[in-house]
Amino acid sequence: MGVEVANTNTTFTEMENLDFSDSEIVSFVRHSLQSALEGDSNHYNQLIGIMNSSYRLAPDEVALLSTGLKALSKAVFYIDITHHGKLLSAIFGMSLWSYGPDVMDALVELIIALAASGGDLVESCLQMLVSNFIPPKALLHNLSQPWCIKKKQQVLERVHSALMNIAKLVPVSPLMLEHIIPRRMPHLWSEEVLIITYVENMLKLWSNDLGRLVGSTMIVAVVDRLVDLDVEIGWDKILQDDSNKGIFEMELEVAPEDSKDVSFEVGKAASGSYSLAENVVAEQLDSLMVLMCEHLKSCADAGRLSEVFVTLLDSFKITVLKAYKSKFAQFVVFYACSLDPEHCGLKFANMLEKIFMDETDPLTRMSAVSYLASYLSRGRFISSSFVAGKLKRLVDWCLEYCHSRDGKEAIVNPEVHRVFYSGCQAVMYLLCFQMRLMVEDSHLKSLLHSMPLERILRHPLDPLKVCLPSIVSEFLQQAKAAHLCTVSDKFIFNNLLESDLSKAYGGIERLDMFFPFDPCLLKNCDRFIRPNFVRWSMDKTIYDDDKDGLSDDEIDMDFVDGKGEHALDDDMGRSFDDRELDLVDECAYSLNNMSFTPKSSNFLSPMQMPALLRPSTSPPGSL
């Protein structure tokens, strides 16, 4: 390890043309550190000078720096946190990104030695390593260059290996890391590349051995960030010009020429359409969701999804469920469920049901039942029998509620019974998607007919009047066709999307119009969701069979857009097995099916069911 000091280095004139052995250099460094304590800072300052040199180093300077770092790592017990502050700040200020592999190795060795030397320096060492998660500004925009990719790999490999080594030497260091990593996460409005790189590191940490210790914190921090970004994209940002139109109605106006590429691009093409296309936050959220989905996939491949899912569910319960009408973050859970429907998929539904049945906070319960209905309706991977089981539980709960209110209600008060109405709406929404499927199965059909739906719907609490008219209409239409209940002509809503009563029970939060798993608008993330996602399709409704006298073309016309393009999605009405086997051509992504705006004034004529309900554009305060 001996090194000859360069002649050009003016600060080391005393050392010129001299060769030193390793132990001599270590002794020199120890002596320098001890002398500094006694007031002689000459050699100590030279040492600081070496540590501060970082840019465009000549080979001999690189060798000197590397040697200095290695010698210091053998003299860490001589470093005094109080008296050698300058040296420590010089060391902790060094960036691995600025050096070659030799210096990187020496620096990492020193950091590990410092962390293990005493309790005082552990946190600083961890912070220094975490700060190297992201490159310096100068490299930030070159990260896609091959040389920079190589550099990134070199740095991050060493950083993560160092974190692992420190954890082996200092068992409490993961606890510190749990605080440091979320705290040092780039700000919400930082450049996308910064956040993405940082989150990549968090997920990498989650994947390696440290993941068992800090993984849950990483999941929570990433989900929190997803929710933070999600809430930054207000519904008012999605709907720009015409507040009276739903976003899908706007999409209908802009029939996509290339059905492969919708969402952002569609938005761009349409003047006055939703603005996610240029929404920086949405792009950032999209990228993070993709990272998260890829990571979940890798966890599933490694057979450890179920352990990750437990934390993911906790995080969902604490943040996503409580967030005001979260728009996108919940799709991470949806994707995780699709990766392991048997365990994760069922666990998620059971958790939502439990929250709805057992929690005390009405808003949480309403959110939970919205999630449950939307999830069961949209998950292609969920078996019909399981859906039927959950439906029965919801119906039973609603009936029990009706019994508890028998003879007590003279006037319907939507706000007081909002949890009940949300439960009823969930039942109807679920049946809109699942009725045909259930009717086709003899066992499920008998189960469906044995459900006391009519008793609930005809109860004095009158859920048909209070729930969203668009859902009630669609439900009644299908229920009539399935001979599930008789339809009275009094329910004519005249194309009402929402009524005053539904507004009243939805509250200021408008939870009456919250269907969390409506089609995901994030372009890149959607490719993970789409294969397992059921989209609304009119030709798979139960009354579709009853359209006697109409040709297929005529039927299709019921849900074509203004330009007459045919809807391509027909996920509904398939059995679970069919869905599994039939991998729909994912390119055939038509937005036509997603319009819910009623086109007929008569609800008995085929109306379109909301695939994604238009969010309320009224500010909460004005409601």
Next chain:
Amino acid sequence: MEGLKVSNANLVVYLHPSKITRVRESVLRELSALLFKYNERFDGVVLAHEVISQSKSAKILPGVHPYFGVRLQAKLLLFSPKPQTLVEGKVVKLGKESIHVIVLGFSAAAITEEDIRKEFRYSSKHGEDVFASSSHKRHVIKVGSMIRLSVKRFDEEALHISGSLLPANTGCIKWLEKHNDDDSQLERIAKKRRHETDKHEPEHTDEGAHQNTPSLPKKSKRLRTD
């Protein structure tokens, strides 16, 4: 292993009103928040807790959120190393300048070369770093060894121990125990012989004492094996 103690603590745990239906669970959660942190009141790091008794009545604190205080008695296992305390741990890293040890699986300890007695000499053979005693060739410390060390200083915040191998009763536990056993056995044999000689009595006089004393042939076998 020293530095461990069990304390009985009378505690009042204040819980949020929302936890009223899950008091037991919430109390345990609050107690678990104390784990692996140094607590001045207990003068130690809480390693485990067990609720012995819990009051059924709670005192409600006046305020915006009416927290309620639950009185309980708990047993706490505390780790409280003081200077000169002998603790035990596993060597995880060893170099000429230092030995790094993990005590009880959570506390890091470092022993610098100044705190390793001169008897131990560092050597690196076949890529394995060891500290071997020059007096007792079989007394070796290497990565994976369980060692006994003396506490010089304990950083309560970082749970870091500055250790020392200067006292004679420190070093590799395996060797120390064997060594102590041998010493004590030799002492016991010598003592018994002295006792027999003094009394001049046959060996069946004190049956109970005899039963409690390990038989000589077995001991000598062990000695020979060792």
